Amino acid sequence: MSFKNILNNSLVDLNNCEDEPIHIPGAIQPHGFLLSIDSQTTIITVCSENSSNFIGLNYEKVLGQKVSLLFNNEMIASLQDFKIDCSNQVKTFNYKLNNTIFLVSMHAANDQIILEFEPLNEQFDERNDLFNSSKQLLSYIENTHTLIDLAQVVTTAVKNITQYDRVMVYRFDKEYNGEVIAESKESFLEPYLGLHYPHTDIPAQARELYIKNHLRIIGDVNYIPVPLYKLNEAKFETLDLSMSILRSVSPIHIEYLKNMHVGSTLTISLIHKNKLWGLITCHHSLPKFLSDEIKSAVKLHGHFITSQIDVRLLNEEYEVAKKANAALRNLTSRKSDISRDGIKELIENKAILELCNSDGFTAVIGNEVYQFGETPADENSKRLALFLSEFVKEDNFYTDSLFSISNDLSFISSHFPGINYYSLNNDFDCIIWYRNQTIKEINWAGNPTKGTENIVDKLTPRKSFAKFIENVKDHSRIWLNSELSACENFYNFLQMQLRSIVMQEDKENQRKLTEILKDTNAELENINWISTHDLQEPLRKIRMMASVLIGGNELQVLPEDVQNKILKMQNSAERMQNLITDILKYTKTGAQNSNFEIIDLNALFVELNEEELVDSFTTNKATLVIEKLPNINGVPFLLKQLFSNIINNSIKFKSLDESLFIKISDKSTTLNSHPRHYHIIEIEDNGIGFENEYKEKIFKIFSRLNSKEDYDGSGIGLALCKKIMSKHDGFITADGALGKGVKIHLYFPVN
CATH class of the missing domain: 3.30.565.10 (Histidine kinase-like ATPase, C-terminal domain)
Known part of the structure; x- marks a missing residue:
């Protein structure tokens, strides 16, 4: 029977770390051992090199064996239950083997079932401490009001449970730069609270694994990876360890932790709305391993934070929302006349700015530009409205950095990088709230533009984590949900007002047109009367006089050209009389x-x-x-x-x-x-x-x-x-x- 080492020996540095396949390292951490079993045949296909340290059998004797030859009926029953019940991604249970109690983690990877064995350790009378810490979770709701307060209480509780030197709650922004929003630490450590870490510290593939596997422990950063061996006849080339708790860590990350003087870590993922919102990160200066009960308690605290995110954010926005709603009531309850002048009066009110704590407001309606507060010039507002009518596919668009949207808008973005735009669905009619530029100070843990060092032609993670202050321009304050909600309510109110104005103007135009139509009809009746009587009478006389001339003796003495002209005159008068008669018939037909x-x-x-x-x-x-x-x-x-x-x-x-x-x-x-x-x-x-x-x-x-x-x-x-x-x-x-x-x-x- 032949075997193959599947350890990933690819050379990794910061040139290629973003492409590093960290889910298939082909190695594990040495504080436990790993087996992989073919789910159909129950033959062991993968075994870690250190199996002999725990069960007295090396990988050469384990690989290719049926599970039933190595384990008792209790393990076989657990495997059968796992194959039947696929609802849990990871199943954990205690199992005694060779007089040692192991914590066994079981999960599926393609057609394999992966078993990970860790010796079970109890620490510092943990059962009583864990029970008390779990009871305190509900008290956190009563004793804290903001998300930051809650995060701070949780870090203190997690530090008491795990006894790590430092526990932090780490929150990501939309670019996945991280910020330490809460920290509990030993007094001799330098504080990291408030520091920001660039998104490159946790590359995309690492963030994906944090979403899949919510708990990650590195018991000793100085560990030597234990390679995995597989049967050559197994169909797969390598083993997906995305859900593994023993999975070996990227050497780049290990070097990063060493540069921070960290000896062991525990990381809990904070998942909110199926996205990685943040992390609970624990650091210790010495190697440290935790029991399953402690890890479960920490995960519970992490879930508690994520369950409270929306509630706490709403609490934090409550005062803002209360002020915005008061401004909205001020605007929508005003008894202004429904007219263009009434719209102008509605807009020229400081409540329009209090809706969303903006610095200025513009409404472009038809050819009119209504401005209040600090705003661009009328022509620039029109240019922005025209651009947004083409750029925005929906009714609403907002940003705190207009500069990031287009370089062509510098005439506005340099002064008003924050805009909240609503289309009025008529050409480029719209309303826009503006916010002035704010210069934001960010405290980075080291210079984010110098996150690496080049030592002997090898890029390595930075060693300096000294505070680096960066001033960020071309941004405004972000728009809060409560502010956006108040603006949307005002937008709907304004839409109704504008529709009422249009209907009122149409009604007035219709009334004026009706009056004009009445006057026109009266004039037409007068023309009909004139056509019937006053115009017909002269024509009859012309025809009669022409007939007299043609029928009398005078015709014989008149020159021939004069006779022809009289005949033409008579014919023209007859045609004109017929034309008048036909016109009268045509007009009377419409009036029938x-x-x-x-x-x-x-x-x-x-x-x-x-x-x-x-x-x-x-x-x-x-x-x-x-x-x-x-x-x-x-x-x-x-x-x-x-x-x-x-x-x-x-x-x-x-x-x-x-x-x-x-x-x-x-x-x-x-x-x-x-x-x-x-x-x-x-x-x-x-x-x-x-x-x-x-x-x-x-x-x-x-x-x-x-x-x-x-x-x-x-x-x-x-x-x-x-x-x-x-x-x-x-x-x-x-x-x-x-x-x-x-x-x-x-x-x-x-x-």
């Missing part, structure tokens, strides 16, 4: 308010023929064929005018080469367009026709396709027909072919 009735189109054409069509057809030797037509809902007067105009239009544009033929028929069932909802009446002639590209133009008022010298008329006839069809909730179309005639289709709604 007749009641609709069921009309038999066959009977209507009999009346129309007797009243006015018979003479036209006799004179023009035209033929009119009317097929069976349906009953429709309409106004008789308007329908007579409609059909009369269309038929007279066919007569006017008849062909000179053949006799005029007009056919009127019901096409409701034969045309594909709108067959179910409309009665379709077709009027077809064989006149001169037109190019089909003009089929829309012919329905426009005063539109003509032919010279008025060749064909008389006002150009209103078909426009009047379109208006009559619209009055009947229908429509009219025309299809023409030059030299072949026209087909007019009238669509009347069914029922």
